[in-house]
Amino acid sequence: MEKQFIKDLKVGDKVKDLFGVVKKSLANYSSSSSKAPGQFMKLVLGDCTGTIEARLWEGVEDVIDLFNEGDVVLVEGYITEYNGLQINITSIEKYEGAVDLTLFQQTTGKDRREMAKRLNAIVQSIGNSYLKKLLISIFSDRKIYSAFINCPAAQTIHHAYIGGLLEHSLEVVQICELIASNYKDTINRDLLITGALLHDIGKIKEYNFSSISFNMTDIGKLIGHLVIGKEMIDEKIREIPNFPPELQLALSHMIISHHGEREWGSPEVPKTIEAFALFYGDLVSAKLNQFYNLLNKGVDSESGWTPWDKFLERSAYLINYSENGD
CATH class of the missing domain: 1.10.3210 (Hypothetical protein af1432)
Incomplete structure (x- = not known):
């Protein structure tokens, strides 16, 4: 099956592919959540084209110890948007087969x-x-x-x-x-x-x-x-x-x-x-x-704004100067 690269994912896409685990942590449901008291899993997944946030809401206790940061995992889920694109995970497991490391490590675009x-x-x-x-x-x-x-x-x-x-x-x-x-x-x-x-x-x-x-x-x-x-x-x-x-x-x-x-x-x-x-x-x-990487994550064609970036604590606006004349 052809690799689903992070840079090509969009809201509504179904996901079933291999990704690298960049970050892994647990978080408590907020007091306003309809969920019973408990925890969900927060992940940052990556491949050679970028990273994406991911969440596992159910069955965390069954998989929490099955993989670690740096592992390759097989993920199933679908793409939603919440302060940027996010994978809602329905299934996740550690991949034990051989992998091409270049598919999961980003590399400078410069020579x-x-x-x-x-x-x-x-x-x-x-x-x-x-x-x-x-x-x-x-x-x-x-x-x-x-x-x-x-x-x-x-x-x-x-x-x-x-x-x-x-x-x-x-x-x-x-x-x-x-x-x-x-x-x-x-x-x-x-x-x-x-x-x-x-x-x-x-x-x-x-x-x-x-x-x-x-x-x-x-x-x-x-x-x-x-x-x-x-x-x-x-x-x-x-x-x-x-x-x-x-x-x-x-x-x-x-x-x-x-x-x-x-x-x-x-x-x-x-x-x-x-x-x-x-x-x-x-x-x-x-x-x-x-800031450059934030712009490269994608700009909404209608609004001109990027998704929210938690490190810069802002969205970025890209002006289309070509429409403003010489």
Whole structure:
């Protein structure tokens, strides 16, 4: 039977196909529900074309322990709409057969070879000899390099696909180049661009990107990519003779503060102009990618609005500029 891809599903469609389990959780029925007190299952299912919310309302206790995040499941149900498309599941079971992983993992739409060339060109553009040696040491490490060009940048929020980390890092570099060009007298361009390339390097150990759901590794859950990244960079710096301590300190601060706020996961807030610029470069790349992905989920042809996005906490409006004249 021909695969039913998530991007092609629409309200009223009957569904019977394989999907990857990206997220799985239980929730209580609301007090206003007509259902008896109990729980229903909330799922995010995925394939190579995107993700979709799904709900199992009945018989949760019979299947809750039969599959986990990262498994492939056979789902039967139908498509409804509630703050976006949703699969109402009538039957779900773990699929035990062999699967083609490429059918269930999203991949960047950009050419990874071309992005890799851009990465190498950026490394060569660094004028500071110590920072350049550091970048060459990191990206000439075949295991690191291979992981960096394949790793996702997140599980679900932004650039959550194979090659996403490379794509995101290059976007942050591009934004930071613009910032640096406007503050030439204040910002150390080489330091800012090095931080932009390396700010998420720890994600190559935080995510298991051979899994369907890009589930987090044990070290990812226990340590997190900010600290992992700093440790990876420190290890490479120890191999470079006479690396300036103040340069290492500045770069370390950028890595651990790039989430911007303590409540967002940064041990410290940005306290140098390079760290401050990196935080906003990272944020702009992530948020615009979220918005771009929301627009790609589909826009109602009559209203021009997308479905509701719980992470952005809004629907998006797409103006048809072609109707507005030149």
